[in-house]
Every structure is written in structure tokens, then in C-alpha cells.
Amino acid sequence: MGDAVVHFEVGAADDGPLVRFYQDMFGWRVTPTPGLNHSAVDTVAGTGVNGGIGKSSTGEPWSTFYVEVADPQATLDKAVSLGGEIVMPVIELPVVTFAMFNDPDGLLIGLFKAQPRPEGAPGGPSAGEGAAVDWFEVLGSDAAATQAFYRELFGWKVDASDTPSYAMVDTQAGRGIPGGIGGGENPEARWATVYAHVPSIEQALERAEQLGGTRVYGPLDLGGTRTGLFRDPAGNPFGVYQLVP
Numbered sequence: 001m002g003d004a005v006v007h008f009e010v011g012a013a014d015d016g017p018l019v020r021f022y023q024d025m026f027g028w029r030v031t032p033t034p035g036l037n038h039s040a041v042d043t044v045a046g047t048g049v050n051g052g053i054g055k056s057s058t059g060e061p062w063s064t065f066y067v068e069v070a071d072p073q074a075t076l077d078k079a080v081s082l083g084g085e086i087v088m089p090v091i092e093l094p095v096v097t098f099a100m101f102n103d104p105d106g107l108l109i110g111l112f113k114a115q116p117r118p119e120g121a122p123g124g125p126s127a128g129e130g131a132a133v134d135w136f137e138v139l140g141s142d143a144a145a146t147q148a149f150y151r152e153l154f155g156w157k158v159d160a161s162d163t164p165s166y167a168m169v170d171t172q173a174g175r176g177i178p179g180g181i182g183g184g185e186n187p188e189a190r191w192a193t194v195y196a197h198v199p200s201i202e203q204a205l206e207r208a209e210q211l212g213g214t215r216v217y218g219p220l221d222l223g224g225t226r227t228g229l230f231r232d233p234a235g236n237p238f239g240v241y242q243l244v245p
Contacts, residue, residue: 001155001172001173001174002154002155002156002157002170002171002172002173003067003068003069003075003154003155003156003171003173004067004068004171004173004174004175004176005049005065005066005067005068005136005171005176005177005179006049006066006067006068006112006175006176007049007050007051007052007065007066007068007110007112008049008050008051008052008063008064008065008066008133008136008193008194009051009052009053009054009062009063009064009065009066009110010022010051010052010053010054010061010062010063010232010234010236010238011053011054011055011056011061011062011063011234011236012055012056012061012062012233012234012235012236013055013056013059013060013061013234014055014234015037015038015039015053015054015055015056017212017233017234018053018232018233018234018236019039019053021211021212021213021232021233022041022053022232024207024211025131025204025207025208025211025213026043026130026131026196026198027044027128027129027130027131028041028042028043028044028130028131029041029042029043029044029126029128029130030042030053033052036054037054037055037057038052038053038054038055039052039053039054040052041053042125042126042130043125043130043131043132043133043196044125044126044127044128044129044130045125045128045129045130045131045132045133045197046124046125046126046127046128046132047124047125047132047134048124048125048132048133048134048177048197049124049125049133049134049176049177049194050124050125050133051133051194061234061235061236062108062236063108063191063192063193063232063236063237063238064100064107064108064109064110064192064193065109065110065136065192065193065194066098066109066110066111066112067109067110067111067112067154068111068112068113068114068173068176069111069112069113069114069154070113070114071113072090072097072098072099072111072112072113073090073099075099075111075153076089076090076099076101076111078152078153079101079103079109079153080101082104082149082152082153083103083104083149084101084102084103084104084149084153085101085102085106086099086100086101087100087101087102087108088100088101096112096113096115097112097113097115098110098111098112098113099111103138103140103146103149103150103192104140104145104146104149105140105141105146105190107138107140107190107191107192108192109192131196131197131198131240132196132197133177133194133195133196133197134177134195134196134197135177135178135179135180135194135195135197135239135241136169136177136178136179136180136192136193136194136195137179137180137181137182137191137192137193137194137195137239138150138179138180138181138182138191138192139181139182139183139184139189139190139191139192140181140182140183140190141183141184141185141187141190142183143160143164143165143166143167143181143182143183143184144160144164144183145183146181146182146183147160147167147181147182147183150169150181154171155172156169156170156171156172157169157170157171157172158181165182165183165184166180166181166182167180167181167182168180169181177194188216189216189217191237193229193236193237193238193239194238194239195227195229195238195239195240195241196238196239196240196241197240197241197242197243198240198241198242199242200242201218201219201226201227201228201240201241201242202219204228204230204240204242205218205219205228205230205240208230208232209230211233212232212233213230213231213232213233214230214231215228215229215230216228216229216230216231216237217229218240219242221244224243224244224245225241225242225243225244226241226242226243226244227239227240227241227242228240228241
């Protein structure tokens with residue numbers, strides 16, 4: 001069994017504009033976390049995963065997803081042995097234990113320690129009309145090397161049989177969200193991020209631009225799926241996709 005992708009985060013030196021951007025963009029419920037420079041995101045989608053919006057301590061923006069693991073320190077050590085670099089050592093807070101590392105391409109990934117959920121505690125996004133975040137993506141400089149790194153680190157099933165440049169990922173965790181891992185020579189198309197499910201790609205990208213974001217690509221038709229990606233006002237990449245007949 002592999003490790004589940006259970007959370008996403010975006011951040012910047014000034015998180016206020018990002019809170020307003022994502023609230024207006026996707027209809028999410030964003031609640032400040034007491035005592036921290038962070039806000040919790042309930043996507044109000046009824047499915048997928050929730051996330052967070054934070055204030056950067058370094059001034060650098062970030063966009064990433066978090067993987068739930070049994071032992072964050074052991075995972076950090078393994079990531080380093082595979083060519084990664086520790087960005088944030090294991091931090092234990094009353095409600096969560098987490099850490100962060102860069103993969104061999106310098107893409108930021110978060111780790112959560114697996115913890116039992118109290119009985120009756122909410123298990124995911126509230127029901128509603130928000131946009132669900134239910135896909136993650138990593139694009140590195142070399143598809144095969146990036147796929148091998150994450151397969152070895154998290155025990156994921158990475159299927160590149162149809163398109164070697166972009167593999168479908170089943171985390172084999174039985175929860176969390178699936179994703180894709182690819183790569184290529186374009187340095188402008190390297191990121192670790194998530195995708196939100198929207199009714200219309202074109203409308204979503206236009207809305208992102210109206211709110212101060214920048215379109216990176218899309219709409220792109222992939223046979224049953226239409227995708228696109230924008231950068232938010234802080235420069236963080238964030239994807240959108242639409243299912244089509």
C-alpha cells in the first residue's frame with residue numbers, strides 16, 4: 001500500500017490576496033487558523049481533499065500537496081537518499097506533525113504524519129457547490145526519473161505504459177486523490193500542484209485572469225478531459241480540469 005495525497009497548500013509573502021483570490025475563484029470557505037499565519041480551506045465540494053493558504057516566512061510563494069506518511073523523518077531521510085533536499089525539518093504541533101522537502105528538480109512537497117481521526121471529526125470537504133480538488137500533478141525535467149523518484153519514495157503505482165512522458169498514478173492508499181507524473185525539457189512547465197474540477201475550463205481561466213492570475217495553458221483537449229493551468233497573483237501554478245462527453 002502506498003502513501004495517500006491528503007492535502008494541498010498555496011502561500012505567499014502576503015496571504016491576504018490569495019485568500020480573496022481562491023474564495024472568489026472557486027467558492028471555497030477559508031477560515032484563519034488561530035495563532036498561525038495560515039488559513040484552513042474547506043473546498044465545500046463534498047469530495048476530494050481540503051487545503052490551506054499560508055504566509056511565507058521566506059517571502060517566496062509556494063504551491064504543493066501533502067502526502068500522509070507513518071514516519072516523516074524516515075521519509076525525509078529516504079527523499080534525501082534519492083536526491084531530494086530537506087526544506088523544513090519535522091515540526092510537531094498539537095494538532096499536526098509535518099515536514100517539507102524539495103524533489104531532485106527543486107519541486108516542493110509536504111509530509112503529514114498519519115494520525116487517527118477522532119470519532120465524529122469531519123472527514124473531508126463539506127457538501128456544497130465549491131470546486132473539488134481531486135487530482136495532483138508533478139512535472140519535472142525528466143519524466144522517467146521523476147516517476148521513479150516518487151514510485152520509490154511513496155510506494156505509488158506509476159503507469160507510463162500508454163504515454164511515457166506522463167504517467168497515471170494510483171497511490172494504492174485507498175483514500176486521498178490520484179494524480180499524474182510527467183516531465184519534459186520546458187523549464188516553464190515544472191511544478192508540483194493540484195487540479196480543481198470545474199464546469200468550464202474557459203470560464204475558469206477567464207475568471208482567474210479577471211482576478212489577477214495569469215493563464216499558463218489551456219483549454220487543452222485530451223479525449224474526455226479538458227485541462228488548463230493558471231498562476232495565481234503570487235505566481236503559484238494551479239490546475240483546472242473539465243470532463244467532456
